[in-house]
Structure formats: C-alpha cells, structure tokens
Amino acid sequence: MPELPEVETVRRTLLQLVKNKTITDVDVGWPKMIKEPDDVERFIQLLKGQTIEDIGRRGKFLLFVLNNYVLVSHLRMEGRYGLYQPTDEKTKHTHVVFSFTDGSELRYADVRKFGTMHLFAKGAEHAAMPLAQLGVEPFSEQFTVELLEQAYAKTTRAIKTALLDQKTVVGLGNIYVDEALFHAGIHPERTASSLSKEEYHNLHKEIKRTLKEAIEAGGSSIKSYVNGQGEIGMFQQQLHVYGRKQQPCHHCDTAIEKTVVGGRGTHYCPNCQPRP
Incomplete structure (x- = not known):
C-alpha cells in the first residue's frame, strides 16, 4: 500500500x-x-x-x-x-x-x-469519514515528541503496531515504520510505553528524516507503485531493513531478520535493535 x-x-x-x-x-x-x-x-x-x-x-x-x-x-x-x-x-x-x-x-x-x-x-x-479520525501530519508543528509520549504512555501495544495506527500520526505504513525503528535503534516488538524520553526523541527525529528522504527519492517502488507520470520511486535502493531478510545489516553486517508484529511482516536487525 x-x-x-x-x-x-x-x-x-x-x-x-x-x-x-x-x-x-x-x-x-x-x-x-x-x-x-x-x-x-x-x-x-x-x-x-x-x-x-x-x-x-x-x-x-x-x-x-x-x-x-x-x-x-x-x-x-x-x-x-x-x-x-x-x-x-x-x-x-x-x-x-x-x-x-x-x-x-x-x-x-x-x-x-x-x-x-x-x-x-x-x-x-x-x-466525515474517512478523514475524521486521522492523527497529525508528521511534518506539522503538532507532531512532537510529547505527542508520541502522551499517546503511547499507557498502551501495551508493540511500538510498531502503535505507529501503524493512523489515529496518532498519519502516513506511516510497513516500510517506513520498519526503517524509522531501525534508525532509532528500537526493536519493533518493544512495548510502546516502555520507551524512554530519549528513545521517543530519536524515533520522532527518524520518522521525519526517513519520510523526508523517501519523498526526495520519489517514494519506494516495492511492487507496482509509480507516480502520476508513470515513473518508479527510487527510495527502495536506500532501505536498510525492509525487504532485506537474511541480508547483512549496512551498519554491523548482522543478518536482517523477519518476524510478524500485529499481523504485519516486520524486518529488523537483531544487533542494532536488541530485543526488550
């Protein structure tokens, strides 16, 4: 999607x-x-x-x-x-x-x-639906570290599952959640409420950076995506974990692993993103 x-x-x-x-x-x-x-x-x-x-x-x-x-x-x-x-x-x-x-x-x-x-x-x-219950835009002033902390303070959901919920912050899906969590050094199965303030700060920064770089590259053409002019995106060439199962991590050479979190295929580096 x-x-x-x-x-x-x-x-x-x-x-x-x-x-x-x-x-x-x-x-x-x-x-x-x-x-x-x-x-x-x-x-x-x-x-x-x-x-x-x-x-x-x-x-x-x-x-x-x-x-x-x-x-x-x-x-x-x-x-x-x-x-x-x-x-x-x-x-x-x-x-x-x-x-x-x-x-x-x-x-x-x-x-x-x-x-x-x-x-x-x-x-x-x-x-009205479908826009009425959407959360904040990740490039808006409303998207803050404090927003993430408050939204997930009491949840028992995994951080990946929480980020995919469009009621807090919109636009994030499987690809960019996996990438942002990797760059923030956070395991996707961590309980969202267990993150420290520093980890929330890093996650907030990496969400914005990852999305910005993806837009600059025209998005990711994993399957059939093309833009309005029929051109593919190029960000898939910069992916660090998504779709790279058993390939070496760009940071530490550890093999990327794949699991399922909240029903979604999830990629992570077991060394750069240690389990809770």
Whole structure:
C-alpha cells in the first residue's frame, strides 16, 4: 500500500498534470469504488463542470480540491492515476475516467479494485469519514515528541503496531515504520510505553528524516507503485531493513531478520535493535 512518501509524490506529479483542468464528464466502470455519495450518477453530475484548483494530501489520502467539492481518493494496494488522450488504449483495470475540456483524460486504474473515492462539499471533508479520525501530519508543528509520549504512555501495544495506527500520526505504513525503528535503534516488538524520553526523541527525529528522504527519492517502488507520470520511486535502493531478510545489516553486517508484529511482516536487525 502506498505510504505518505508515495502519495505525496503522486500528489506533486498530478498537480503538474491536471491543475486548472475542468471536468466535462466522468465514466465509472466499477461503482463500488464510489463511497460518497452512494448514488454514482449523482457523483458524476456533481463533478461535471468542476475545475481542479489544487491537489492536497491527508495522510495516505489524495484530496482533489474543486470549485465546490473535494474528492478524497485512497489508492489502497495498487491504485494509480495517469493522464492520457482519448485515443490511448485503456487497460482492463481502468475503472474511473475523468474527461477534461481540453480533450485529455485522467484515468484511475486499480488491479485489485480496492481504491475508494468520497466526494464532499468543500469544507466538510475533514469532519466525515474517512478523514475524521486521522492523527497529525508528521511534518506539522503538532507532531512532537510529547505527542508520541502522551499517546503511547499507557498502551501495551508493540511500538510498531502503535505507529501503524493512523489515529496518532498519519502516513506511516510497513516500510517506513520498519526503517524509522531501525534508525532509532528500537526493536519493533518493544512495548510502546516502555520507551524512554530519549528513545521517543530519536524515533520522532527518524520518522521525519526517513519520510523526508523517501519523498526526495520519489517514494519506494516495492511492487507496482509509480507516480502520476508513470515513473518508479527510487527510495527502495536506500532501505536498510525492509525487504532485506537474511541480508547483512549496512551498519554491523548482522543478518536482517523477519518476524510478524500485529499481523504485519516486520524486518529488523537483531544487533542494532536488541530485543526488550
């Protein structure tokens, strides 16, 4: 599933491609993707004549800001957007097509059909699901060491599981939690409440640094991720633990191990991240 760096990269590339384009029509080939409103025809009619003024991001969600509405889009496992001409061949996995006045088309393709779209009146999107219960953005002023300490002070969950919960801090998924914990020297199975203030400080710093570097590299193309221009990310070349089971640690040469934490495959260095 694309995490914050991948979604932010898609946002930036899409903004270059579709900002100020006006929608003339929408073709929905897989109605189950449209969650709000629950009437697909109404979804289509509300979008006609709307101009894309901006594209924002909230956690792992893309926010298409229109004249009167905000389209909240989640890519899920394998969703991707691309700008095409009507004469370009559509793949069998293309499920939503936004046609523009200039003749171009923004197409949403999704092999697994897990992606979702919610359309809200502008200003109402943050008060409703799926955005209503999201935590703070990791690059915001609200994301502090104290926030982490207070959020996890009494939890018995493993720190990895706690970080994956989007209700505290958003945008973190399997890849970047594993990487941030490695750089902070924290074992993923540590109980979150057991971390010291210094460890929380290091973790806070490494979350921001890891995400920043991933964005600069265009995200990580572990499976099928590409940005809005069809380009892969390059951060996978900088990964220290994720996907490197039995390979030597870049810091100490110890073999990277893989376990399961909270139902998620988890990579760590047993030397750099000692067990509790």
